[in-house]
Amino acid sequence: MPMDALQQILHIQRKKNQQVMRNVARLWDIGQKAQTPDELLDALHPWGEDRDLRFYNVLPMFLVIASVLVLILGGLLHHYFPFFFTLLASVGLGFWAYLIHESQKPIDEVIQFLRERMLSLRYNLHFQKLPDNFTDPSRTFSVLAQLKAMFPLFSKGTEVNRLDYFASTTWLHDGQRYPVIIFQYDYIVEVATTNQRGERNVIRKINKRQWGAFIFDAPVLGLAISNTGNDFFPPYIQEWETSDIQTNRKLDIYGCDAHETAKHITPSFTLKLYDFFEKFTGDLLFHPRESIVCYLGEQDLFRLQSKQVEIQEISHLRGHLRTLGMLEYNLFKEHMLKLLS
Known part of the structure; x- marks a missing residue:
């Protein structure tokens, strides 16, 4: 069950973030093609798809929390369980969070481009x-x-x-x-x-x-x-x-x-x-x-x-x-x- 839930969260995150990236790409295209302020604004409404401009990073956040908790528990229980393996698990969770985390930078860049x-x-x-x-x-x-x-x-x-x-x-x-x-x-x-x-x-x-x-x-x-x-x-x-x-x-x-x-x-x-x-x-x-x-x-x-x-x-x-x-x-x-x- 936990693995099923994890796969479900990963699937939702991937789907949401892919849509956000499509929105970002579409915004770049709109900005490059617009010749008047009204053209730019009209191209943004109606949008017709998911309108999110925020990456879904819930899972990376939980992984970071889990990484910290594992490290703390490993420190408390190091007499019963080798701390090296705890550290390895903590680093692994943190690295996984880093890999699946989506940076806000592409969104910030397209917003700045559209402002200018x-x-x-x-x-x-x-x-x-x-x-x-x-x-x-x-x-x-x-x-x-x-x-x-x-x-x-x-x-x-x-x-x-x-x-x-x-x-x-x-x-x-x-x-x-x-x-x-x-x-x-x-x-x-x-x-x-x-x-x-x-x-x-x-x-x-x-x-x-x-x-x-x-x-x-x-x-x-x-x-x-x-x-x-x-x-x-x-x-x-x-x-x-x-x-x-x-x-x-x-x-x-x-x-x-x-x-x-x-x-x-x-x-x-x-x-x-x-x-x-x-x-x-x-x-x-x-x-x-x-x-x-x-x-x-x-x-x-x-x-x-x-x-x-x-x-x-x-x-x-x-x-x-x-x-x-x-x-x-x-x-x-x-x-x-x-x-x-």
């Missing part, structure tokens, strides 16, 4: 890709390295300064196209002391993260604006004060040339800057020679919002994708376009 696919369709975001005006995809990371070198914002880390996660898009506004790269900036700050012999001792390392954007085909203004209190470096050396006292208290404004700065910092532009930095905390740099703007700040431009968080079946996934949004990104885009216009 939905964001690509809904917001025209292309993850880990440069905008279309960069024609050579093999130069992706060299392009990012060049962009980092153009702005004095990416040396905050004492050990690591990375832009590994990014997405590209194109903003359209008043007939103007702005290629954009949204990125995540990861860096590591070392907390260190120096002893009497001048040797540096690292106490701990702190992982930090900021988010930002490179916007292309923007006005060449040669300005640096911040509400973080950070100091700027050449060529942004001309400190500037506007005619608005409140703005001067809130923002630090630097230019490359006093005459050019005076031309660009108009009352309307000052108001746009004030509105932008009411919503965002960070540094905004207009390159002095290239038509590129760089923003780096504290708000997570990749942060996702959805009413459905826990995903254990297809209907949950559909609800998650249907309500998936990027509020910070939308707000950033809205205020940045006002600033550029």
Whole structure:
């Protein structure tokens, strides 16, 4: 009877998990074929099969528990029964549990793929890709390295300064196209002391993260604006004060040339800057020679919002994708376009 029950459980687990894997494969196919958000959502309903997106791992869990119990009993009864055989049985049960356990990774991967696919369709975001005006995809990371070198914002880390996660898009506004790269900036700050012999001792390392954007085909203004209190470096050396006292208290404004700065910092532009930095905390740099703007700040431009968080079946996934949004990104885009216009 116990063997019959075990075979039954194995059969159910195998059948359930095979169905889940078919669901995963079908989801990959749906994501690759969908051309609009509605197409993607419509393909998820009605599903027509078992809608599970959770592997059936009851038996492995019981085997792990049995393995631990056998080991404990073997330790208690080692005077009556050789502990070696108990250990062997415990390891065997644990190894069997490992063999039949299904990892959540395939489900997590397809959900992440569908998230990015939905964001690509809904917001025209292309993850880990440069905008279309960069024609050579093999130069992706060299392009990012060049962009980092153009702005004095990416040396905050004492050990690591990375832009590994990014997405590209194109903003359209008043007939103007702005290629954009949204990125995540990861860096590591070392907390260190120096002893009497001048040797540096690292106490701990702190992982930090900021988010930002490179916007292309923007006005060449040669300005640096911040509400973080950070100091700027050449060529942004001309400190500037506007005619608005409140703005001067809130923002630090630097230019490359006093005459050019005076031309660009108009009352309307000052108001746009004030509105932008009411919503965002960070540094905004207009390159002095290239038509590129760089923003780096504290708000997570990749942060996702959805009413459905826990995903254990297809209907949950559909609800998650249907309500998936990027509020910070939308707000950033809205205020940045006002600033550029």
